[in-house]
Amino acid sequence: MKRFAVCGVSKRAMEMFIKPMVETFSASSELAALLDNDPKRFSVCKEQFPTIQNVMEYNESEFQKMVFETKPDVIIVTGRDDTHVDYIVKALEHNLDVITEKPMATTAADCKRIIEAEAKSKGTVTVTFNYRYSPYHTKIKELLLEGKIGRVTSIDLNWYIDTFHGSSYFMRWNRMRELSGGLSIHKSSHHFDLVNWWLDQKPVEVFAYGSLNYYGQESEHNPQKEDGRYCVSCNVKSNCAYYMRWNSRSGALNVKDDHIDSNSKSKEAYSSYRPDRCIFDSEIEIEDTYTASVKYNKGALLSYSINFSLPYEGYRLAINGTKGRIETTEYHAPSRVPFPVPEQTIDYYPLFGAKETISVVKREGGHGGGDPVLQEDLFLGEDPSRSYRILSGSEDGAYAVAAGEAVWRSVKENRPISVETLLHSQSVKNS
CATH class of the missing domain: 3.30.360.10 (Dihydrodipicolinate Reductase; domain 2)
Structure with missing residues (x-):
């Protein structure tokens, strides 16, 4: 039985890793811990998968505590892209294997950090280029x-x-x-x-x-130069070609969201996370x-x-x-x-x-x-019948x-x- 800890409880983490772990590969895989900076993500995850109610939860600053208390074999990294490098390096320092969502990091310099840490570690890194x-x-x-x-x-x-x-x-x-x-x-x-x-x-x-x-603000499709708008409350969205292409005037919000399950009974947003920020903000x-x-x-x-x-x-x-x-x-x-x-x-x-x-x-x-x-x-190991390397x-x-x-x-x-x-x-x- 291999034990996994998930760092970054995103929708991707739930659908790509936690769901198959608990539903398909439970005979050989066990979810040992969840780590994230937002407790709301734990409740959303456990609502979706009732069998993991007793899985330990840790704040993003408690990585070492998580490893000590739950003794995972593998760290799964599925948080925001810029958080990947720190979790990967910490896992390798503990001689743990790592499975990380792409991109492995956000800069070549951080990739170098990972490569150097892996060279000193008994652990290895797998990047999920699906x-x-x-x-x-x-x-x-x-x-x-x-x-x-x-x-x-x-x-x-x-x-x-x-x-x-x-x-x-x-x-x-x-x-x-x-x-x-x-x-x-x-x-x-x-x-x-x-x-x-x-x-x-x-x-x-x-x-x-x-x-x-x-x-960005200079887009010819921007209906009004004003920062800080959100789709759900925007007063000019009826003039936004992007919004109206995929939504009706009744206001049914329809934005792609890689983080929160739209079918969840928990409708509140995650802390400090909005999936409907204006695509014409000047910071872009x-x-x-x-x-x-x-x-x-x-x-x-x-x-x-x-x-x-x-x-x-x-x-x-x-x-x-x-x-x-x-x-x-x-x-x-x-x-x-x-x-x-x-x-x-x-x-x-x-x-x-x-x-x-x-x-x-x-x-x-x-x-x-x-x-x-x-x-x-x-979760089962590479297919031995395959004649070429793919993982x-x-x-x-x-x-x-x-x-x-x-x-x-x-x-x-x-x-x-x-x-x-x-x-x-x-x-x-x-x-």
């Missing part, structure tokens, strides 16, 4: 390993976030770079990790452009649009873009190699796409031959069916964050940014 586990993404990995397109020369990846999902980041703490690293880290680290994993290469240099086009300075070029250590080149305010959500991918090309397009959250969308397939084009369209067997579960398979690897370690987490930091730094400094220089890493331990 995009790897989507059946489409694992199929692409398998095609590349089979050599279907030969040596990869370039990748085009264009990611689209719709006005519902995209605006949600600017309603919450994610809009502050010091808390999230900015969206090139909080969100794009997912995408950089996916490419790094497909290629089995490391990013070495990034040049990027970016800007704030849709949100992070970018909502990026294009980037990334050079890899074995010669591959990535052309990447992401936009956080588009009419639909999904991505378009093309991977070019010396023997052919792979293409696929995904339309995410079809219920929010305002037109019929085709079933996702993978198209394979040999350099000298006929096109082949590959259909993929889909799975149920979050992140395109990836979450349940990742959970099995986390992510500290090196993967570090390079994904460093690539994202290189993006926003390149935007600010208008120059190429060395990923290795950001990491200052002499040696990186890979769990």
